[in-house]
Amino acid sequence: MRRAHFKFSWIAAALLAPQLLIVFVFFYWPSAQALYWAFTLEQPWGGGNTWVGFDNFRKVLSDPYYWSSVRVSVIYALATTVLAIGMALTLAIFVDRQLAGYRAYRVAVIWPYAVAAPAVGLAFQFVFNPGAGIFSYINAVAPGWWDLSQNPWQAIAAIVVAGAWKQVAYSFVFFLAALQSIPRSLTEAAAMDGARPLRRMIDLQLPLLTPTFFFLLVINITDSFTDSFGIVDTLTGGGPFRATDLLVYKIYADGFRGFDYSGAAAQSIILMLLVMALTFVQFRYIERRVHYT
Amino acid sequence: MAEISIRKVSKTFGKTTVLGGVDLDIFNGEFVVILGPSGCGKSTLLRLIAGLEEISAGEIAIAGVVVNALEPRERGCAMVFQNYALYPHMTVAQNIGYALKVAGVARAERQARVEATAKSVGLTEYLDRKPGQLSGGQRQRVAMARAIIREPRVFLFDEPLSNLDAKLRVQMRHEIRRIHNRIGATSVFVTHDQHEGMTLADRLVVMNKGSIEQVGTPAEVHDRPASVYVAGFIGSPAMNFLPGQISLVRRGVLLENGTLIPLAQMPVLEDGHLVQLGIRPEHARLTPRGRGVIEAQVDMIEDLGAQRLCNLMFEDMPFCVLIEARPPLPAGTPVGLDIPAEHIHLFDAASERRIEIALPLPVAAPAEALTG
Ligand SMILES: Nc1ncnc2c1ncn2[C@@H]1O[C@H](COP(=O)(O)OP(=O)(O)O)[C@@H](O)[C@H]1O
Ligand SMILES: [Mg+2]
Numbered sequence: 001m002r003r004a005h006f007k008f009s010w011i012a013a014a015l016l017a018p019q020l021l022i023v024f025v026f027f028y029w030p031s032a033q034a035l036y037w038a039f040t041l042e043q044p045w046g047g048g049n050t051w052v053g054f055d056n057f058r059k060v061l062s063d064p065y066y067w068s069s070v071r072v073s074v075i076y077a078l079a080t081t082v083l084a085i086g087m088a089l090t091l092a093i094f095v096d097r098q099l100a101g102y103r104a105y106r107v108a109v110i111w112p113y114a115v116a117a118p119a120v121g122l123a124f125q126f127v128f129n130p131g132a133g134i135f136s137y138i139n140a141v142a143p144g145w146w147d148l149s150q151n152p153w154q155a156i157a158a159i160v161v162a163g164a165w166k167q168v169a170y171s172f173v174f175f176l177a178a179l180q181s182i183p184r185s186l187t188e189a190a191a192m193d194g195a196r197p198l199r200r201m202i203d204l205q206l207p208l209l210t211p212t213f214f215f216l217l218v219i220n221i222t223d224s225f226t227d228s229f230g231i232v233d234t235l236t237g238g239g240p241f242r243a244t245d246l247l248v249y250k251i252y253a254d255g256f257r258g259f260d261y262s263g264a265a266a267q268s269i270i271l272m273l274l275v276m277a278l279t280f281v282q283f284r285y286i287e288r289r290v291h292y293t
Numbered sequence: 294m295a296e297i298s299i300r301k302v303s304k305t306f307g308k309t310t311v312l313g314g315v316d317l318d319i320f321n322g323e324f325v326v327i328l329g330p331s332g333c334g335k336s337t338l339l340r341l342i343a344g345l346e347e348i349s350a351g352e353i354a355i356a357g358v359v360v361n362a363l364e365p366r367e368r369g370c371a372m373v374f375q376n377y378a379l380y381p382h383m384t385v386a387q388n389i390g391y392a393l394k395v396a397g398v399a400r401a402e403r404q405a406r407v408e409a410t411a412k413s414v415g416l417t418e419y420l421d422r423k424p425g426q427l428s429g430g431q432r433q434r435v436a437m438a439r440a441i442i443r444e445p446r447v448f449l450f451d452e453p454l455s456n457l458d459a460k461l462r463v464q465m466r467h468e469i470r471r472i473h474n475r476i477g478a479t480s481v482f483v484t485h486d487q488h489e490g491m492t493l494a495d496r497l498v499v500m501n502k503g504s505i506e507q508v509g510t511p512a513e514v515h516d517r518p519a520s521v522y523v524a525g526f527i528g529s530p531a532m533n534f535l536p537g538q539i540s541l542v543r544r545g546v547l548l549e550n551g552t553l554i555p556l557a558q559m560p561v562l563e564d565g566h567l568v569q570l571g572i573r574p575e576h577a578r579l580t581p582r583g584r585g586v587i588e589a590q591v592d593m594i595e596d597l598g599a600q601r602l603c604n605l606m607f608e609d610m611p612f613c614v615l616i617e618a619r620p621p622l623p624a625g626t627p628v629g630l631d632i633p634a635e636h637i638h639l640f641d642a643a644s645e646r647r648i649e650i651a652l653p654l655p656v657a658a659p660a661e662a663l664t665g
Pocket of ligand 1: 306311329330331332333334335336337338
């Protein structure tokens with residue numbers, strides 16, 4: 001590929017400036033600030049920060065609440081990913097096979113991705129409301145059976161469903177593209193070889209989707225760590241009894257409600273390292289993606 | 294009884310009619326080649342037989358069973374696709390053995406049959422490779438092996454050689470014919486290449502715009518083309534056509550410029566009937582100026598190595614003659630043309646169908662005498 005080389009010019013600088021400014025203000029500056037806080041402690045009565053080394057990290061990692069947050073986050077990540085990928089794959093296979101009405105839901109299925117997380121949370125607040133909507137009917141039969149604010153597992157289920165609903169769209173688009181890039185003659189060859197649709201799916205389509213599958217796995221897990229704040233905040237507020245206190249939510253709660261900037265900053269750094277590791281895996285994987293030709 | 298019997302089969306995609314009422318019988322053990330230009334509906338016809346497309350109207354029967362409603366797997370056909378359609382994530386062995394695996398054949402037997410089939414097409418060393426690591430010719434062989442291993446009643450080929458280079462194409466052509474002779478299944482082979490068609494076929498089916506123009510042995514189709522279309526499509530270089538009308542009095546075809554081309558026998562037609570006179574480049578003869586029935590001018594001469602292709606202009610129509618000699622004929626040289634009556638083909642100008650001249654044709658040996 002040919003690359004254009006530009007000499008330094010004020011026009012180039014001016015064109016780059018807005019983007020650089022945004023990256024600087026919303027990424028490098030806060031990251032630097034977080035790093036600073038993570039290794040320091042604010043003096044109780046003011047007077048600046050003192051260097052404390054890894055103390056903040058030690059404190060975080062020995063906090064049982066932190067580990068319960070890790071546990072919930074992992075459950076949330078795995079559950080949303082499995083649910084989202086499963087649903088996306090199912091829908092993509094339906095659309096690919098052009099079952100009745102596929103045109104309508106091909107478009108409909110993509111919409112949720114455009115909805116911001118807090119809005120998703122709000123929408124599901126209505127869906128999961130014990131006093132209104134679907135669950136009020138169940139509660140009418142078995143009073144008090146469904147209550148997000150009381151039952152931890154129901155709260156987790158609620159954020160998982162809301163999170164997965166939001167993720168489905170993205171995975172769906174990728175699965176559909178991958179399915180449609182499988183040459184039709186391959187499917188036909190398998191049909192001539194005697195394989196029925198289900199068999200063709202297992203022997204042909206799913207193996208050919210493996211690269212896409214791994215790509216989406218990493219993307220979904222990363223997303224569930226970082227993009228879940230809005231859902232938790234609007235739907236459960238981290239409760240009940242910290243049951244839905246995901247890592248990203250706990251950072252917010254500790255930092256801005258508990259005013260423990262240093263602890264929150266240390267958690268941020270840990271989460272950032274985790275996401276970087278996942279991103280690294282993803283890039284490595286995309287680079288060496290299996291290509292069949 | 295016909296192995297494949299196609300009755301008034303039509304196929305439409307939305308509003309476009311791709312096949313309009315095709316009738317064809319293909320007999321047991323026969324090698325039939327469906328020949329026609331790109332887009333004439335050859336693949337569609339093949340896919341209808343295979344069951345990959347739904348029949349819009351009409352009926353297809355294989356071995357006496359109407360298969361219209363049957364799935365591809367229930368029809369006993371194997372197909373070789375133009376782009377081979379190998380499973381990219383499976384090894385050669387898995388590709389070849391997939392049909393048996395689906396059919397539930399035990400692993401040991403499967404392996405034995407895969408090895409035997411691979412050996413028969415010379416793929417033994419490549420069994421563990423993926424299709425991506427094979428050359429075009431090897432992929433072609435895998436596609437063949439995948440079809441052969443199923444021991445199908447019918448082989449369907451959709452332009453299987455068109456992605457190969459010229460030399461390999463000839464080699465694989467021979468191989469396909471050998472395999473057909475060895476296995477004895479019925480083969481239906483689609484191509485747009487007339488050489489492939491002529492050399493492979495027991496019977497040729499010439500298609501044009503969704504219908505069949507002529508069915509016959511390669512020799513029949515070449516020697517007695519049923520229409521202007523077939524006459525122009527089969528044979529290389531293509532047949533020359535001269536428009537004219539029947540003159541009963543002068544016993545020949547009167548061309549538009551008043552030249553008369555004599556016929557050996559007169560067809561049963563009224564005087565003045567409009568016709569197209571056809572003559573193949575290898576049958577017309579170049580003569581010195583004034584000595585032939587037609588006067589023409591040299592446009593250019595192409596040297597094919599063994600022969601020369603003389604492109605002439607007659608009036609303002611191109612006319613082509615194939616000759617052995619290397620005459621020094623610069624462009625613009627006036628020459629004469631002889632048109633031997635026994636090689637003339639006549640076609641009705643309106644319907645473009647062949648008009649039989651009641652004439653003792655140059656006797657060709659009957660096909661049975663040669664093949665036994
Ligand atoms: N699935 C399809 N939908 C619409 N038109 C089609 C489809 N398949 C083939 N056709 C049309 O049918 C005609 C014949 O196609 P095909 O049988 O592939 O021709 P050939 O194999 O002789 O080149 C073409 O004009 C093609 O555009
Ligand atoms: Mg075709």
